[in-house]
Amino acid sequence: MEHVFQHLPPDLDLKAELFRYLMIECFETLLKLIRSDVTRNLEERARSEIAHVLAQSSIAETGSESIFKIAAKEDEAWHENAFEKFYAISMSPSEVFQKLTRPPCTQEINTNVINKYMNSLGFLSDIAMNELRYSESSKSFSKHLTKAERFLQNRNAGDKTKNLKTIENIRSEAARSYSVNLPLVDKLFDKGIIDSSYRKVLITKAQVSRKQFAAALGTDEDFTKRVTETFEANLVNHLQSMDQVERRRVLIRAADAVARSRLNQLDQDAKATYLTTDAFEKPNSLRFNEALKAYHPEFNRFMQQPTDSKALARAYMDTAFYTSPFNPQSEKYLGFNVVKKELIFKLDRKLYEIENVFYEHMPKMGDFFEHILKNDVNSGASYLTSVNLSSKKAQVPFGKIHSWYLVSRVLTEQQSAKAAK
Numbered sequence: 001m002e003h004v005f006q007h008l009p010p011d012l013d014l015k016a017e018l019f020r021y022l023m024i025e026c027f028e029t030l031l032k033l034i035r036s037d038v039t040r041n042l043e044e045r046a047r048s049e050i051a052h053v054l055a056q057s058s059i060a061e062t063g064s065e066s067i068f069k070i071a072a073k074e075d076e077a078w079h080e081n082a083f084e085k086f087y088a089i090s091m092s093p094s095e096v097f098q099k100l101t102r103p104p105c106t107q108e109i110n111t112n113v114i115n116k117y118m119n120s121l122g123f124l125s126d127i128a129m130n131e132l133r134y135s136e137s138s139k140s141f142s143k144h145l146t147k148a149e150r151f152l153q154n155r156n157a158g159d160k161t162k163n164l165k166t167i168e169n170i171r172s173e174a175a176r177s178y179s180v181n182l183p184l185v186d187k188l189f190d191k192g193i194i195d196s197s198y199r200k201v202l203i204t205k206a207q208v209s210r211k212q213f214a215a216a217l218g219t220d221e222d223f224t225k226r227v228t229e230t231f232e233a234n235l236v237n238h239l240q241s242m243d244q245v246e247r248r249r250v251l252i253r254a255a256d257a258v259a260r261s262r263l264n265q266l267d268q269d270a271k272a273t274y275l276t277t278d279a280f281e282k283p284n285s286l287r288f289n290e291a292l293k294a295y296h297p298e299f300n301r302f303m304q305q306p307t308d309s310k311a312l313a314r315a316y317m318d319t320a321f322y323t324s325p326f327n328p329q330s331e332k333y334l335g336f337n338v339v340k341k342e343l344i345f346k347l348d349r350k351l352y353e354i355e356n357v358f359y360e361h362m363p364k365m366g367d368f369f370e371h372i373l374k375n376d377v378n379s380g381a382s383y384l385t386s387v388n389l390s391s392k393k394a395q396v397p398f399g400k401i402h403s404w405y406l407v408s409r410v411l412t413e414q415q416s417a418k419a420a421k
């Protein structure tokens with residue numbers, strides 16, 4: 001109420017002002033009881049709406065957009081923000097490109113070297129490790145490294161020589177100079193922003209010349225397109241790899257966020273009617289009945305309107321980034337169901353195209369092809385040549401070929417092969 005009091009005239013009757021203040025306080029206590037029921041209803045509605053958006057976006061056959069595409073539609077800023085949240089990196093793809101073309105700062109070099117030798121630095125405390133990792137100057141880094149060296153020299157452990165060699169290697173690598181930001185290349189790989197083959201190309205070309213590195217990197221647009229495609233693929237993989245418990249937790253938390261947002265809007269609508277300067281200055285201006293209507297769906301159009309699918313998708317995505325962070329080292333492969341849907345759709349399309357070519361140019365071969373697919377004839381079984389070819393149409397409707405059993409075989413064989421390894 002402070003902002004209301006600031007705009008009240010100083011000569012108001014104190015008793016009348018106090019009475020109205022207490023009336024408003026009592027009304028807001030009543031609102032707390034009402035808001036709890038409204039909150040539950042809003043949460044249930046938001047869960048249902050988000051579940052609907054998720055269901056629609058997961059049906060490949062309908063041509064629906066992914067949940068991410070819905071959230072990022074016509075909003076480049078949100079897309080870049082999602083990239084930063086997903087990878088926990090404070091740069092957009094374009095900013096990453098610009099930074100790659102410049103030499104790294106001292107701290108980037110130090111951090112990269114320490115991360116590289118992390119598994120060999122078990123003799124250091126966490127504090128000593130972080131002092132090295134986050135050293136902003138070569139002088140500071142060398143000071144902490146010397147401190148670690150002295151610590152080792154005063155020990156009689158059997159791995160003393162090995163650890164001193166590690167310190168020597170770290171000192172040598174930290175002293176290297178770079179014409180381009182190769183430490184950032186390693187960081188991008190560690191975060192899953194680029195794959196191992198692209199990392200290898202960039203490092204190899206940088207060792208030849210800055211010009212060849214720039215050629216391998218491509219233009220800003222080329223690089224942005226490349227990492228954005230990887231980002232979207234990683235994101236789909238990540239969302240699909242979450243188990244049912246994780247998905248349910250993300251959905252509930254996202255729905256709670258949507259409900260809170262809608263409830264805040266209802267609160268603002270209500271306060272605009274009862275928490276005004278008129279409520280303290282004019283008679284019959286405590287419009288409590290009108291304020292209550294803000295929380296009733298029959299009187300508030302805002303409550304009647306369904307939540308925008310983009311807002312729902314964004315709430316889900318933002319919650320997923322926070323609740324289940326991406327970790328490329330422990331990330332599971334794309335879920336079996338996702339692979340199945342994509343392969344079925346692509347295979348059916350390809351078989352449809354091939355079969356129509358057969359029917360047009362080689363009718364008998366087309367018949368043979370269809371018989372194998374639809375009847376699952378065992379390998380080596382004879383084909384009945386007495387089929388009436390004249391009854392065949394020149395076109396086969398897309399989607400009529402039953403290719404799922406083929407996909408099942410392929411996937412089953414792949415899973416068995418992985419298990420054997």
